Amino acid sequence: MPGYINRLQYTFTSPGTYRILCLEYCGLVHHQLISDLIVKPN
């Protein structure tokens, strides 16, 4: 969403590698906009 920043707070309850996907169809590389979020134990 151009011009806007979507902020989300979430507390993970278990460690692991979580996948972040692009939520809005944004063009031909939409399916490649993938990232990983690694949650490590304290």
Next chain:
Amino acid sequence: MRCADFINRRFDWPRDVSPGVNPCVVAYIAVSGVVLLLLLGLALRLAQAEWLPMPPDFFYEMMTAHGVGMVGIAGLAGAGIMWHFLGRYVGLSQGILVANLVLFLAGVVMILAAVFLGGFGGAWTFLYPLPATSGGVWELEAAGLYLGGLLVVGVGFLLFYLDAGRAIIAEYGGLGAALGWPVLIGSHQARLPEPTVIASTMVVIVNTLGLISGATVLGISLINIARPSFVIDPLLAKNMTYFFGHVFINATIYMTVIAVYEILPGYTGREWRASKLFLWGWTASTILVLIAFPHHLLMDFVMPRWALVIGQIASYAAGLPVLVVTAYGALTLVYRSGIRWDAASSLLFLSRSVGPPASCRRLSTPQSGSIWSCTTRCGCPAISISTCCSAWPRWCSASCTIWGMISGRGRACSTASPCGSLQRVAWVSRSSSCTAAKRVCRAAGRSTSPNGWRTTASLRCLDAR
């Protein structure tokens, strides 16, 4: 030239063997069926499963064509059903029916050219400002052609619903009256609208608003392509787009349920009258469909929380009122009616409730002995071919005539009349049904109609012997 005349001349459509079925309505359904057979969705699923090699740019082009195609043809088929049945109660414009189909096909050509020749892959949602910011994947001309094609389709549909609204207001005095609001507030003199009119009114209200919203955002996007300095808030544009998209695709459901209200009574020999609960249900669904669209923006946390909450609740609740009153009505109509289940009646029944598998219902009356009541569209007394009536009206009508010759009844007549169920009652209660039907129609004051085709086709009685 009227659409019927044009198609009859061009394709030698045999009017006499398909009385009451407007060829333009058949064209609406046929176009929808052809588009469905393209099976783009299947190809996309095969590509996702990596069974069908498909490069990303072609995948998104196919996805765009599939998305806009499914929404468009569902709307077109629904509009054909609505026009066919609503035309029994109000005087709809044949010219607008044709104009919508022509604009639809012209828009489809523009959209297909933009997608498969211009490489536009911005999805049916055409979310601002994506059409103008492809990063060189597609040209601005392709984006403009796509948005322009969609605008042409939208304008056609807007004309269609405005004409339906005009006709309803002319007959019932207002959209509120056609939703039965005077009845709801207890007016004893108020006219109770027919279920088909109520459903059509709901669709007219929501789709007119939705199409205006969609046309507006399309126009803004087109200006943005031509003049990049002209901008709009992307969140507002997304709201407008999804308001249009949500309402339009929802309206297809509410247009097609009209077929249940009109055809199931033909099977059961019982009239579907709107109750107060029925009126409340349709009014509630009208409001809920209009406010449910924010559930498409749940990933946009910048949206006001109240809007997302309302949208989520409304999305679950929107279909319930109409579902409940229609399922209840269908059950009461079918219960102990003697209905025989066949493919057509079963699918109609299943579309709104749950029940066993039917054909035409056999009726016994003192006047006529045993006769068969078919669908109200074909309405041939003396034969049980309801499935064919729905799917192949030509065959149905020919069979009616043949049956009339064999049985000695010698009479076949269409029930697709301006007086709707009134004529059906007349039909099944007397063997001299055509005469009786005409009498009832005249008594109802609807024996004449501004739509010449409907009048001449539906009230024609054919002496088979």
